[in-house]
Structure formats: C-alpha cells, structure tokens
Amino acid sequence: MSLAPDLHRELGLTDDELEAIRQRLGRDPSYTELAMFSVMWSEHCSYKSSRLHLRDLPTEGPHILVGPGEGAGIIEVAPGVSVAWKVESHNHPSFVEPFNGAATGVGGIVRDILSMGARPIALMDPLRFGPLDDPRTCYLVEGVVHGISSYGNSIGVPTVGGEVVFEDCYAENPLVNVACLGVIEERLMHGRAEGDGNAVILIGSSTGRDGIGGASVLASAEFDESSSEKRPSVQVGDPFTEKLLIEACLELVRANLLVGFQDLGAGGISCPTSEMASKAGTGMRIDIDLVHLREADMEPFEIMISESQERMLAVVDPANVDAVLAVCRKWELQANVLGHVTKSGRLEVVRGDELVADVPADALAEEGPVYNRPVERPAWIDELQGAPPGGEAPADLRDAFLAVLGSPAVASKRWVWEQYDHMIFLGTVQGPGGDAAVIRLPGREVAVAITVDGPGRFCYLDPYEGARLAVAEAARNVAAVGGKPLAITNCLNFGNPEKADVMWQFSETVRGIADACRALGTPVTGGNVSFYNETNGRAIYPTPVIGMLGSVLDPAGAVGLAFATDGDAVMLLGATDETAFGGSEYAKVVNGVVAGRPPALDLDAEGALHRVLIAGAEQGLFSSAHDCSEGGLAIALAESALAGGRGFSLEMPGATHATLFSESPSRAVVSCSQARVETVRRLADEQGVPAIVLGSVGGDSLAFGTFELPVEVARGVFERAFQRMLSASMS
Amino acid sequence: MTPRVGIVVFPGSNCELDARDAFAALGAEPVMIWHAETSLDGVDIVILPGGFAHGDYLRTGALARFSPIMDAVRAHAEAGGIVLGICNGFQILCEAGLLPGALRKNAGLKFLCKWVTLRVDEADTPFTARARPGQELRIPINHFEGNWYVEPDVLAGLKANGQIVLRYADNPNGSLDDAAGICNEGRNVFGLMPHPERACDSLLGSADGVVLLGSLLDHVSNRTGVSV
Amino acid sequence: MSYLARVDVMLKPGISDPQGQTIEKALPVLGYGGVRGVRVGKRIQLEVDAASPDEARSKVEDMCERLLANPVIESYEVSIA
Amino acid sequence: MSYLARVDVMLKPGISDPQGQTIEKALPVLGYGGVRGVRVGKRIQLEVDAASPDEARSKVEDMCERLLANPVIESYEVSIA
Ligand SMILES: Nc1ncnc2c1ncn2[C@@H]1O[C@H](COP(=O)(O)OP(=O)(O)O)[C@@H](O)[C@H]1O
Numbered sequence A: 001m002s003l004a005p006d007l008h009r010e011l012g013l014t015d016d017e018l019e020a021i022r023q024r025l026g027r028d029p030s031y032t033e034l035a036m037f038s039v040m041w042s043e044h045c046s047y048k049s050s051r052l053h054l055r056d057l058p059t060e061g062p063h064i065l066v067g068p069g070e071g072a073g074i075i076e077v078a079p080g081v082s083v084a085w086k087v088e089s090h091n092h093p094s095f096v097e098p099f100n101g102a103a104t105g106v107g108g109i110v111r112d113i114l115s116m117g118a119r120p121i122a123l124m125d126p127l128r129f130g131p132l133d134d135p136r137t138c139y140l141v142e143g144v145v146h147g148i149s150s151y152g153n154s155i156g157v158p159t160v161g162g163e164v165v166f167e168d169c170y171a172e173n174p175l176v177n178v179a180c181l182g183v184i185e186e187r188l189m190h191g192r193a194e195g196d197g198n199a200v201i202l203i204g205s206s207t208g209r210d211g212i213g214g215a216s217v218l219a220s221a222e223f224d225e226s227s228s229e230k231r232p233s234v235q236v237g238d239p240f241t242e243k244l245l246i247e248a249c250l251e252l253v254r255a256n257l258l259v260g261f262q263d264l265g266a267g268g269i270s271c272p273t274s275e276m277a278s279k280a281g282t283g284m285r286i287d288i289d290l291v292h293l294r295e296a297d298m299e300p301f302e303i304m305i306s307e308s309q310e311r312m313l314a315v316v317d318p319a320n321v322d323a324v325l326a327v328c329r330k331w332e333l334q335a336n337v338l339g340h341v342t343k344s345g346r347l348e349v350v351r352g353d354e355l356v357a358d359v360p361a362d363a364l365a366e367e368g369p370v371y372n373r374p375v376e377r378p379a380w381i382d383e384l385q386g387a388p389p390g391g392e393a394p395a396d397l398r399d400a401f402l403a404v405l406g407s408p409a410v411a412s413k414r415w416v417w418e419q420y421d422h423m424i425f426l427g428t429v430q431g432p433g434g435d436a437a438v439i440r441l442p443g444r445e446v447a448v449a450i451t452v453d454g455p456g457r458f459c460y461l462d463p464y465e466g467a468r469l470a471v472a473e474a475a476r477n478v479a480a481v482g483g484k485p486l487a488i489t490n491c492l493n494f495g496n497p498e499k500a501d502v503m504w505q506f507s508e509t510v511r512g513i514a515d516a517c518r519a520l521g522t523p524v525t526g527g528n529v530s531f532y533n534e535t536n537g538r539a540i541y542p543t544p545v546i547g548m549l550g551s552v553l554d555p556a557g558a559v560g561l562a563f564a565t566d567g568d569a570v571m572l573l574g575a576t577d578e579t580a581f582g583g584s585e586y587a588k589v590v591n592g593v594v595a596g597r598p599p600a601l602d603l604d605a606e607g608a609l610h611r612v613l614i615a616g617a618e619q620g621l622f623s624s625a626h627d628c629s630e631g632g633l634a635i636a637l638a639e640s641a642l643a644g645g646r647g648f649s650l651e652m653p654g655a656t657h658a659t660l661f662s663e664s665p666s667r668a669v670v671s672c673s674q675a676r677v678e679t680v681r682r683l684a685d686e687q688g689v690p691a692i693v694l695g696s697v698g699g700d701s702l703a704f705g706t707f708e709l710p711v712e713v714a715r716g717v718f719e720r721a722f723q724r725m726l727s728a729s730m731s
Numbered sequence B: 001m002t003p004r005v006g007i008v009v010f011p012g013s014n015c016e017l018d019a020r021d022a023f024a025a026l027g028a029e030p031v032m033i034w035h036a037e038t039s040l041d042g043v044d045i046v047i048l049p050g051g052f053a054h055g056d057y058l059r060t061g062a063l064a065r066f067s068p069i070m071d072a073v074r075a076h077a078e079a080g081g082i083v084l085g086i087c088n089g090f091q092i093l094c095e096a097g098l099l100p101g102a103l104r105k106n107a108g109l110k111f112l113c114k115w116v117t118l119r120v121d122e123a124d125t126p127f128t129a130r131a132r133p134g135q136e137l138r139i140p141i142n143h144f145e146g147n148w149y150v151e152p153d154v155l156a157g158l159k160a161n162g163q164i165v166l167r168y169a170d171n172p173n174g175s176l177d178d179a180a181g182i183c184n185e186g187r188n189v190f191g192l193m194p195h196p197e198r199a200c201d202s203l204l205g206s207a208d209g210v211v212l213l214g215s216l217l218d219h220v221s222n223r224t225g226v227s228v
Numbered sequence C, D: 001m002s003y004l005a006r007v008d009v010m011l012k013p014g015i016s017d018p019q020g021q022t023i024e025k026a027l028p029v030l031g032y033g034g035v036r037g038v039r040v041g042k043r044i045q046l047e048v049d050a051a052s053p054d055e056a057r058s059k060v061e062d063m064c065e066r067l068l069a070n071p072v073i074e075s076y077e078v079s080i081a
C-alpha cells in the first residue's frame, strides 16, 4: 500500500523522519506503523529536542537506586526504605478541558509510580495560570482544582502540597504539572519484557478512540465527517478503575506474579510494548483482536495509539497467567492476554491472521530522532537585565506590605487545598500551607519531606540563575522542616524548541539545574519535558518545576513554620542583600516591574544554611523555621505569625522596604526560646552563617518597628484575598 | 482475648487501611472483610470505612448497599451488634436503610478536607461513652456529600430519641440540624461524616478520635467480656 | 425487542438544591436576567430488552425504586421511546 | 411571559462515560439483565421570562453554550413547555 504523499506531515513527522522510518523498515510503513512512529517519535515520547541537554544532569548518588529512564526514580531514604518520585505535565489537555485534563494528569503520574511496584502515597500539584482578574483564568482554576480533587481524592492518594502561580504569560498556556510520591512495598518492578514465551497481558479499562484526534487523518474512506466527533481528543478519567488498578497491581507485585510491567500513557499500547521489548532486548507479538474495545469497528492504528486511560501492560510467566487473571477478576478489572514475548527483537502486531505492523522494537522506543537544535541567546535579554529591577521605595510601607501579603502568589491557597484530601494514610505530619510537606511512610517510623518550586520570573530574567535559585529554594524548603535534601525530579515547561532563543533558555536552565544539584548533592532522578507551551508566538516564561525530596528520620522532630511560644526569640539566619529585587514579588506588585537580574545565589552559603537548619532541627533547638522566599523577610515573618496565631515585635532599628521585601536567597526565619539563642548562634557561626536576633514572638500585632498592624487584619487579607479575587472575576 | 473489628472493603473504599491501623493501635484485632464475602465470621464490631465505593457513581453508597456482605451487616445490626459507618460508610448505611436520611452535596458545592469541632450531644451511647455530655472533639472531615437530610417529621423523632449523637460546632456543609453523626433507634448502628481514625495520633493534629473508637471497644469488651 | 428508556431524577420539591442555586446566582452575572427556579438533576439513558413498552417501563421503574433514585430526596420520571 | 425550559446535557458520543459503564456492570448483579448503553447526564429545569417560546429557546440555548453545558465534551437538548 502506498501512503498519501504528505500524510506523515499531518501526523507531525518530518520528511527526514519518514525517510529514517523507511530505512529502519526497508520499505514504506503501513498506516498502522506510521501512526505508531508518529506517537513514539513525538517530542513528548522521544525527547528528541531535549535529550542531548538532559545528558548533562547529574543522575547518580549512593542513595539513587533508579535514575532517569524508567517510570520513576527510586531513592533509598533510609536503610531498606525506598520511595519513587516523579513529576509529569498535563498542560495542553488541561487548557482544552480543565476538569478532565487535570484529572487524567493525576491518573497518568500515579500509574508511572505504580509501574515501579510502588504504592502511590502523596501528590503535589504545581499549577500556573494567567492573571486572576481574567474570568477565563477562574474557569480554568476552578476546573483544574476540581479535577485534581475529584480524581486524587477518589483514588485515595492525598494531595499534600503544590503551587498556584499567576502570570500573564500563562494565560493561553496554563501549566498543570503533577508530582507523585510512592513507597516500595515488597519489590521493585521494571518495565522489561524478559523471557521468550512469557505472556503479555493488558489490564484495566477498555480501549476506545480517546486522544487520537491528531491521527484522524489516517481514517480510511468509510469514515464520515463525524470522524473527528468519533475520536475525541479529550479523555475522561475514571478514578474508580484507577483505584482498582492500584490495588490489583500491588497485589500482583506482592504475590510476585509479574516479570515486568509498565503503564500506558502517551503512545497507548505502542509505548509499553515497544519500550519493554527494547529494554529487555526481546520482541513481542500481540493480537489486537484480543484487546477489550469500548467501541465497534476500531481500526488497527486506533487500537495501537489510543490513549484510553487506566490501563497497564504486564509480562507474566505462562505458569502464572491464571493467577494473574484471578486477581484481576477479584478486583473486577478486565484483563486480556494479548500475545507473548519473542526473541525476534520486533514488535509484531496482528489482527486475527493479518499482520498489521512489524517493526523493530528499538526503532520505535530507542532510535527516535535526536536533534541538536540551534541555540541562541536572545538580544532582548540584555535590555531586560539592564533595566531597573523595581526596588524603589513605596509611598506607604504598610500599604505595600498588605499589597504583597494579599497578592495572588502570596495569599493563602486554603481555598485550593481544602478541596484535596491531604490526610489519608495517616502520614501527613505536615500538609499544605507550610514549606515542605512531611509525610510519614505507612507502617514505618521515617518520613520524607517533599516540595515543588518553579520561580518562573527569575528564570525569565536569567534561565541559568533562575534554575539554580529554583533548586536552592526547593532544597531550602526541605531543610526548613528539618529534612535532608536527597534528590530531585523536574518538569521543564518551555515554548517552541524549534526557536533558538527558547532552546537557549532550555539549555541554560538545564545547566543551572545541573550545577545546583551537583553543589547541593541532590541528583536528578527523572522528570518530564513539556515544549510548545506557546500561543501566537508568545511563549511562557521558561518554567522548570523542581520537585525536591528529602529524608526526615524522626517525624516527631519535624519543624513547622508557626510561631509557637510567646517570648521566643525571632532570628534571621543568612545574609540579606538589600538590592535583590529583580523578579521579586514586591517589584511586580508594588512597582509593576519584572526586570533586572534575579537575586545572586551563593550555593555554598545556601548549603551552609541547610546544615544549620537540619542540625538545629535534630537538636530540637527551633520552635519554628520558615524560609524567606516570595515577599522576602516581611512575608516570612507574617506567615509564621499567622500560622501560630500570635504576633511578634521587631527590635531591629528602622526596617525599610529593602530589608523587608528583598528576596535575597539562602535565608530563613527561626524562633527559639531565649535560652537557646546562644546555641543557635554558635551552630550558625560554625557553618559561617550570619545569625541575628530580630525581635521576639508575642502580642496580637505584627510589629515591624517602622509600622504595625493587628494579626487579625493581616489574617483577613491573607486568608480571604485568593477567594475574593476568584469570585470577583467570576462576576 | 481482644475485640475483633471487621472492616468491610468495597471496591473503591480507601480508608480501610487507616481504620485498620487506628484500631490496631488501640489494641483491637482488625479483620479485613471483602465486600463479596457473605459472612462476618463473628467479629464484635463492623466498620464501613470511608472512600468512594464503586466510585460514588450514580449516588454515594447507591451501588455498595447491594454488595453480598450487606446482608450479614444487616443481620449483625438487627442482632444488636455494633456497626459504624465512617463518611462513605455512613452514606452506605443511609442508602441501605440502616440509618435514616440521605447525604446531599455540600451546601458550598465543594469537597471539604479540614479540621472541625464536634460537640457530643449524646454521651450515653456505646460510641460516645468515654465522652462528657457537651464535650468538644477536634476531628477532620473529608467529603463532598456530607449534607445530611431527613424528612421533618422523622427529624423530630430522631431528636426526641436523642439519635443526633454528634453535632458540628460550626456547620461546614449545610447538614440538617448541624448533624455530624447519628445512630439508629437501637443505638447500635452509628454513622458520621468526620473521620475519627484520622484523629488518633497527636503527631497528626489530634487524638480526640480515640474517645469515639475507644468507647466502642470498651462497649464490646464489657459486653462480651473481651478486654482491650 | 429493545427500547430506549430515559429516566429523569430530580431532587424533590422543597429540598434545597445547591447546584441549581449556584447556577441561578451565576446567570444574571452573565447577563441573563429573568431566570427562576433552576433545578439540577440527573438524566439517565438506557436500552432495555422487553416484550412491550409497558414491560420496559415497569422494568425501568423497578430499577428506579431500588437503585436509580433515592426516595428520601429524589423523585423520578420514566419515558420510553 | 414565563416559560418552563428543560435542558438535557449528555456526554457526546465517543466520550467515555465511566459512570454509565459502572452502573451497566452492576445491573445484571441486581437481577436486571438485557440493559445496554447506559449513559448518565444532567437534567436542568428552569423558568425563563421571554416574549415567545422561540425567544425563550434561544435564550436557554445561549446559556447552554456559555454555562449549562461544556461544549467540548457535552451536547445538549432544550425543550420549552
Ligand atoms: N527533565 C528531565 N530530567 C531528567 N530526566 C527526565 C526529564 N524529563 C524526562 N526525563 C526522563 O525521561 C524518561 C521518559 O520521560 P517520560 O516520558 O516523562 O516518562 P514516562 O514515559 O513515564 O511518562 C523518564 O524516565 C523521565 O524521568
């Protein structure tokens, strides 16, 4: 059969890519094969634009059991205790249909974690939207939050933290990233199809025409106009089936009935079949007539690339097939033996006795194109960095404080996280609202601290510095609760990689992440790249979202951000650069400026601060600890006060906007009993970290010295701002 | 010998492990019971845990009440045995007719996961014996359908019989008469929206849930001579 | 024979309907005045095998009584096509 | 004049309906065989002020596009009484 001349282009494959496919096959691909290549060689699945750069990331460390390349990274947080940690993006689907886009985003990352044999025990949702005064934004916020809430709550995985950020650049390209933490129960699983003759079993939902809108051009003549209607690009999540899938798969892993397994996500059945065979150096032969279909007369290409949700592919020793099917039946899950593992090194797809695809597994999974895209530092960056950062003094310091406290980025996100079950599994020692979440692992006495951070404004001003700041802030959040930063996962959200300036932002970002991770000893265990977040030529800020994971060996010793005791001393750890306003919340909110250079970061000073925070927590010195980030010292103090429901008074002379709102990094506000001030000082001195007493906890007002206001006034602004802005622009 | 607590697991339940761990920590012996079973094999207490049985599709609890195990649960209840439905379990007991009323979407049309304060308005039940009348308990809620409703005349009867056991100090979901937890006329079947199993460890924010779960264990220990 | 059945399940009159109220509040904001009494319920479609429309109807009504509606708060209507 | 409008919102064909599928799977267990194609949607009732049935209809269809239905995945039918 000969293909229409530019069919491949409509499928997003270049002429060169088609030629490469011809060479691998030694012939023209069939429609079905072309569809399979189009998804497996897509940017999303093949990493063709990012792979060269990602190689520079440090991925090894004594506690890293599995690095990039599998469903999720695996980190040993304590002897014999391992966790899986991974972040994924679901940006575009969430823009098209916020509720289902976000819901299926949760489902996807949860199956990644599950594919390692780990029980998913926590989610985090870094979210980015356009300006909050735009009704469209509010529609998206409501839909995305409801989608995450209804899916995550139903499958019984707590959503313990996240981010909600608002910038104009995300208006047409909202970012919905989701991170998931899992704990290895019995044994680690791998996505490998070992063992000639082993059975290949598809478990879970039936397969429909979900998410193949793009490939509709392959529809053969008998399909009428409504074919696009027949192939909705929107996928509806089914959390109930996902929950059954989790329990059934974990039971299969516990019973050691699986040789290997992998989730189905982008690429549908084409992905795990080719990847598992390729990783094991084997082949696979499957009959798609055995796939449990949701709709009649589906064509082979539809079955092979359908992205129907809630499915897993398992490779099983023939002797165990009945046992596997029995477990699936108990959990009321569909399970079908599709075929078997071969030695051929090829993925052979038959329908009945017709061979519809026959391609080398490596060609699909491993030999996708790799591009060294042009990289060029954009001219506009110099102008941007040269401009004043917006650190001018405000007309009124108190008003400025309230403006920053009530800005969408800083104000409490309670409206969001109260819609998430953040307590199930009885492990949430610290949940949303703090620095890092502290999650005690089920049935174990150790906990992990997890956080997600992605300072897009800093990265826009300087991708390299911004990326380092992102890693530093994430690690600081973990250290603030007393956790030892161990490893990161990351989601790299960018514009169009075919543009040299976007690729420059990307390469600079990866370089920054790599340097910071080396300096802080936190290797990269994996992540995800999302390109083409761009509309009408307008790209988002370069937005690397860093998911940092640390260990907390004594959960009871974890430190919270809330001021706890009247009379405690309030101390600032770390040096303040009073000029660090580039990309700061103050500059944006008070002076309407996003320009200049981001705050200068010294990674040695950062590491030293972390050592002080961790040691102080271990020795039980702190009543509270909270890192300084958005809004600087003023907001850090206010958040600790509001969380503790008690005020403070600063004794330091003449606190100016520069002292209070500068966002110089590597700083934290701690409180401790007066008796311990000297011990804290000594601890800080040993690490070369400046430590000064700012004042003391107590009273019912935030007394900054140069101005002051009642705790309850601040609370009203902080707690109500977000919902007020939401409902305001709904009306 | 220690009280045996049977925890019924429906497809889509998700708080069964939490219930298991909370009761185990209180010295009871948890027994997991799959919904397709037909026997409770002699457990002292039956728990219908929280979650989303059958995805909460159609209506919360609508499909779960037809599970095979529910006949045994009904028989246990009719024989005076203790049955406790937590959150989704409460919804299932209402759908099954073992407790009066039905649970509608929260008045605010939002899922709510937060700490609330409950007031014990009936301290003379097996579920609240450890509490003082009027005692306040800090226990989290976690639901979208916790807005309890019952016909006015039925409500009058329930109040007269003191079957509204727990009330919200500050009604979060529009529930009729601020009801957070109720019991049947025989005072052996209980349902509540809040999650006492999530409040049995001060490291997690509160241990007030022990008052309620502990009361049930006391009750069966005294009655059957088993001890905790 | 197979019949297409439509079931409409609504909250009983007098039982407050937060979904309806929310929509009713949102409509004026979007510029739709003069809208009252918004009620939101479920519409369930199904194909039933039966010998006659009447048999189909009684089969579906039976499902409503036992499963599709909750008599405490909901009322239902069945139509057979 | 005021008109009673009924709006039926259903998922478009091809969009999977997990809720419908789950109910369909449960029915045989409850002794209801021979039921297929279960789909669950929304039924919305409202009273609209309008000069004519046609005006009422176009007003409501307008609301469907903007608020009552999600055109990306749902289709709707309006009937005016
Ligand atoms: N930004 C990144 N940094 C490091 N590894 C990455 C990054 N993006 C993707 N990877 C790794 O590449 C592999 C493929 O990524 P992805 O397609 O997201 O995994 P999955 O197939 O589970 O969705 C994964 O192991 C992932 O960890």
Ligand SMILES: [Mg+2]
Binding pocket: A434, A435, A436, A477, A626, A627, A629
């Ligand atoms: Mg922080």
